[in-house]
Amino acid sequence: MAFTKAMTDKMSRLSQLELTEAVASNLKLDSILEWVGELKVCDTEGIDPMFSTAPFNMKMREDKKISTPTREEIFFNTSNVDGDKKFFSIPKVIETK
Amino acid sequence: MTEYKAPTYKGKNGIYEVVIGLEVHCQISSESKLFSTSPTTFTSETNTNVNFVDMAMPGMLPVLNSHCVDMAIKTGLGFHGVPQEISRMARKNYFYPDLPQGYQISQADEPIVKHGHFDIFLSEDEQKRITIERLHIEQDAGKLVHDKSPNSSYIDLNRCGIGLMEIVTNPDMRSAEEAVSFVRELQLLLRKLKTCDGNMEEGSMRVDINVSLRKVGESTLGTRTETKNVNSFKFMTQAIDYEIKRQLKMYDTGEEIAQETRLFNTANGKTKAMRTKENADDYRYFPDPDILTINISSDKIANIKKNLPELPLDKKIRFKKLFGISLKEANLLVSNEEVCNWFEHSINSTDKLDIKDRAKLFIGWLLSDIFGWLNKRELKLCDTGLIPAVYTDLMLRFHSKDLPSRISKTILTDILENGGTVDESIKRLNITIENDDSKLEKIIDKIIISSPNQVAEYKSGKESILGWFIGQAMKETKGQCDPQSLQKIFISQLTKITNE
Amino acid sequence: MKISKLTVYSALKLLKSGEMTATEILNLSLEAVEEKKELNAFITTTIERAGKDAICSDTMYKDKKPRLLEGIPIAHKDMFCTKNIKTTAGSKMLENFVPQYESTVSNKLKELGTVLIGKTNQDEFGMGSNSLHSFFGSIKNPYSCKETLSPGGSSGGSAVSVASGQVLLATGTDTGGSIRQPASYNGIVGYKPTYGLVSRWGCIAYASSLDCPGIFGKTVLDTAYGLTSIAGHDEKDGTSSTEEAEDYLTTLIKMEEEQGSIDLKGYKIGIIKEIESMTLSDEVREKLSTTKLKLEKSGAEFIELSIPSLKFALPAYYTIALAESSANLARYDGIRYGHSDTSGKTFIDRMKLSRTQGFGEEVQRRIILGTTVLASGFYDAYFIKASKVRRVLYNEFQVAFKKCDSILMPTTPNTAPVIDDTISPLKEYSLDLFTVPINLIGSPAISIPAGLSDRGLPIGLQLVSKQFEDAKLLKLAYKIEHIIKGQKNDGV
Structure with a gap:
């Protein structure tokens, strides 16, 4: 399976990475995709996919609220905050949803 | 009594009917969020109902709220759905500033409730069954605030991570009226079951409306549009009516209808094609590896069912x-x-x-x-x-x-x-009730005796004079007696005199 | 006294008897850190806090109420979030990230009296097998002579910090071998617990269904100290086991104290026949067979097993790990934390720039590939297929575990490779040939030193057991360790 330019474009768009063609070719995506493609010769007829090895049932949480961190802690690692320190702030987004 | 008839629309090339399917997002009533212990209160200060899980800090993990699962099952049973003993959470991948994880934890092909149906009234005695495809649970997103700064959008993550139930109907509705009836009926159900407060104006219930037209008699579906996040019955009607008009016009002019997502503008009642999210054309759903399979025992389902109130x-x-x-x-x-x-x-x-x-x-x-x-x-x-x-x-x-x-x-x-x-x-109130007939008779007799002219008029056949007599009695008793009783006694007393 | 001569066990003895104070041990540790700086094992050192902690430990000993690991100098892989201590995951993305919370693993170790020396260098987000992919520079294997040898990865810094005698115990994370492989290259013990036994909460994610926090130590006994400290259910991790953690330590301490003769009578050890025909260096092949002979002499019975799908483990692993990581790394958008490039005009521009600048090449490669195997048109053929192969492999191993107590296999196909420019991604991925299958099946595994190659480089062998048989595995590993008498040393 060749990693076409269209694929590179789509995948970098989906993953929000700015990937130039030169960088993409250096990533050797072709060979890796081809290599993982070898899986197809493994016989998995009638086998369900396995998404976790956990042999136990998941323990769910009780519906209890716990007090939240302070805004100071919430905003500790960013400067993308409005002047009043009440919101995260980003360049104006034209609403698309 | 008028019989209900779904509306049809006359276009240049034929008569059309509208086909409507709904996706209703309902915030689950719970103390804490779907995967985190943050509170879900509506009126909190911005970014105070946020913890490190909600803001997707590195190393944070979701832990499923069992109450939210119960609420979803209860709701599903409320519309005669089939809760699944095995279901699974999946990641829906897209980037948006109100979605800190870069994916929404939702459910893909293994929802918690499958199937179901719900009857709506079309008229006094006519009901129509709307079938439901599924109910799945997922996280709500945060909110973007655009009106506080000219150059910036602000992010409030209070809502982010609150549990949602998304109820997806089949395209069974044939008018805005039916669609509104469905949502009204659903709202009643949710409130009765206490699984969602159903407050549309606060956004706890939001509706995505799929609308398409087809010629009457045809069985294949036309191309549909999806109008997102409509949050009142009035807006639902407006959005559907607008879409019908718009699509009909396109059919008339031979334009191709695009399968697209549209946004309803509450100011002018119109829908508008949304700029598609740059990265939203492939959501890459896959099972969330942080959350194991959801196993619900049949006993548990039976128990919830047993305790359902009258719907x-x-x-x-x-x-x-x-x-x-x-x-x-x-x-x-x-x-x-x-x-x-x-x-x-x-x-x-x-x-x-x-x-x-x-x-x-x-x-x-x-x-x-x-x-x-x-x-x-x-x-x-x-x-x-x-x-x-x-x-x-x-x-x-x-x-x-x-x-x-x-x-x-x-x-x-x-x-x-x-x-x-x-x-x-x-x-x-210091009321004395003059309802003792003999007492009333005395008062009435007094009035009759002192009103010979009026008695004469009555005798001559002018029955409307009765009103005058009653009025006098009311005055006498300060209104503390029943006019009907008064009338009865007057008639009997006057009849006595007449016959004398 | 050099700290390299100490183990956790011996250090605790000295501390309890009062022969040494925690402060003295800390000073030895800090001397070594200074001396071995060029290995680049640490991204951050926490000397000031360590001094205070050691003083506190000394008080605890004075008051005769020491906790399990009171005064033991340790290091954490920089994947574990530590409150108010910079945590980078080896990435520019998190160059200045200071968590306001403490991971469950680091918190448990803190509560048990350990003295944190620092946060260790690693491949960015755990993605690598040679510790070359760190924003903070590569790490040097202490066995390097003329040529620089790979310390292994991704937990290279933790392995090196223990192997070179800077700390007595270190944490790591093992997604596809990131603890066992560097342990093998550095001649120490690396323990990857059963998936779900140790909480992942607060540990920066690479691939959620595979990530296992674990322990590096000089001896099996030391890693048992570590495992005992960090195992157990955590309600903040929905994939953490609800079963009660076992006692991993008492039996081993008893054996250590008794110093009795050790044999393997009654033990059945499995050998996978497919490994014979796989890429394996002669020196490792030979070490495996000589070890087998030694163990047989000690009474172990060897059972030949077949895992026909073993060869598919590597591509299945990379498919699943990359898919999960592509989503796990989506949260790094530059808004709430992490590298934030604000030169872009729009939010999308800023996010793209932040991500492209913040992530290194290997991470970007894996994100792109992970995105691809989940994309429509690829999902079934790649991700679902790999997940099916995973079950096939799991089933084959479960059959095998019925026939033996534990499986003995090489940890790596070779000894530590020389670092040069010829390491291609695929070549690097192939270093995980024998470690990734174990992550796919969720089993516990331990790499123990089996001695040195002719060139004087450490060779590790791994023992693999059934899920949640960690206590049994550690006991067997302890015995084998003593039978092999694998060279214990302080590096170069």
Whole structure:
């Protein structure tokens, strides 16, 4: 399976990475995709996919609220905050949803 | 009674019908969020109901809230769906500033409830079944605020991570009216089950509407558009009507309808194609590896089912049948759980009168006088002092003419304001009830004797003069007697004189 | 006294008897850190806090109420979030990230009296097998002579910090071998617990269904100290096991104290026949067979097993790990934390720039590939297929575990490779040939030193057991360790 330019474009768009063609070719995506493609010769007829090895049932949480961190802690690692320190702030987004 | 007929639309090339399917997003009523322990309160200061899980800090993990799972199952059972013993959370991948994880935890091909149906009333006696494809649970996103700064958008993550149930119907609806009925009926159900507060204006219920047109008689579906996040019944109707008009015009002009997501503009009632999210054309759903399979035992499902209350739709049908009331009255009663319980309490606290007559009597005053009084003051029934048994007493005494209408209403108002029993109210209002017939007869005789001219008029056949006599008696008794009783006695006394 | 001569066990003895204070041990540790700086094992050192902690430990000993690991100098892989201590995951993306919370693993170790020396260098986000992919520079294997040898990865810094005698115990994370492989290259013990036994909460994610926090130590006994400290259910991790953690330590301490003769009578050890025909260097092949002979002499019975799908483990692993990581790394958008480039005009521009600048090449490669195997048109053929292969492999191993107590296999196909420019991604991925199958099946595994190659480089062998048989595995590993008498040393 060749990693076409269209694929590179789509995948970098989906993953929000700015990937130039030169960088993409250096990533050797072709060979890796081809290599993982070898899986197809493994016989998995009638086998369900396995998404976790956990042999136990998941323990769910009780519906209890716990007090939240302070805004100071919430905003500790960013400067993308409005002047009043009440919101995260980003360049104006034209609403698309 | 008019029979319901779904509307059709005449285009240049034929007659069309509209096909509507809904995706209703309902915020699950819970203390804490779907995967985190943050509170879900609506009116909190921005970014204070946020913890490190909600803001997707490195190393944070989601832990599923079992209550939210129970609420989803309960809701599913409420629309006759099939809760799944095995279901799974999946990641829906896309980037957006209100989605800190870069993916929404939702469900893909293994939702928690499959199938189901729900009846809506088309007219007094016609019902229509709307089938439901699935209910799945997922996280709500945060909010973007655009109006606080000219160059920036602000992010508030308070809502981020609150549990949502998304209920997806099949394209079974054929008019805006049906779609609104469905959502109204669903809202009632959710409120009855207490699984969602159903407040559309606060955004706890939001509707995505899929609309397409097809020629009447055709069975294949036309190309549909999806109008997102509509949050009132009025807007639903506007959005659907607009889409019908728009699509019809496109069919007429031969333009191709794009399968697209549209946004409803509340200001002008129009829908507008949304700029597609740059990265939203491939969501790459896959099972969330942080959350194991959701296993629900059949015992648990059976237990939730056993404890379901009477569903609003069943209640409406029962009320209509049992009380002989109209759909409108049934809707009014059932749409307010508090009133409904109060009413049932009251009507069941006596077995006097035929049930239908009793219901007619009790509902009449409830829907007009009591509702009117409450609405004027923006109060709820529970804010007043009127308890069901007292209302029953008042109604029965009114019905047996122990209390005349006007006095009964005065007493009702007084009890709504001050509480207590009927007798306490009578005392409080210092009312003397002139309902002793012999006493009344004396008063009436006095009036008759002192009004020979009017008696003569009556004798000559002018029956309308009765009103004058009654008015005199009312004046005499300061209005504290029942005009109907007065009329009865006047007629009998006057007849005696006439025959003499 | 050099800290390299100490183990956790011996250090605790000295501390309890009062022969040494925690402060003295800390000073030895800090001397070594200074001396071995060129290995680049640490991204951050926490010397000031360590001094205070050691003083606190000394008080605890004075008051005769020491906790399990009171005064033991340790290091954490920089994947574990530590409150108010910079945590980078080896990435420019998190160059200045200071968590306001403490991971469950680091918190448990803190509560048990350990003295944190610092946060260790690693491949960015755990993605690598040679510790070359760190924003903070590569790490040097202490066995390097003329040529620089790979310390292994991704937990290279933790392995090196223990192997070179800077700390007595270190945490790591093992997604596809990131603890066992560097342990093998550095001649120490590396323990990857059963998936779900140790909480992942607060540990920066690479691939959620595979990530296992674990322990590096000089001896099996030391890693048992570590495992005992960090195992157990955590309600903040929905994939953490609800079963009670076992006692991993008492039996081993008893054996250590008794110093009795050790044999393997009654033990059945499995050998996978497919490994014979796989890429394996002669020196590792030979070490495996000589070890087998030694163990047989001690009474172990060897059972030949077949895992026909073993060869598919590597591509299945990379498919699943990359898919999960592509989503796990989506949260790094530059808004709430992490590298934030504000030169872009729009939010999308800023996010793209932040991500492209913040992530290194290997991470970007894996994100792109992970995105691809989940994309429509690829999902079934790649991700679902790999997940099916995973079950096939799991089933084959479960059959095998019925026939033996534990499986003995090489940890790596070779000894530590020389670092040069010829390491291609695929070549690097192939270093995980024998470690990734174990992550796919969720089993516990331990790499123990089996001695040195002719060139004087450490060779590790791994023992693999059934899920949640960690206690049994550690006991067997302890015995084998003593039978092999694998060279214990302080590096170069």
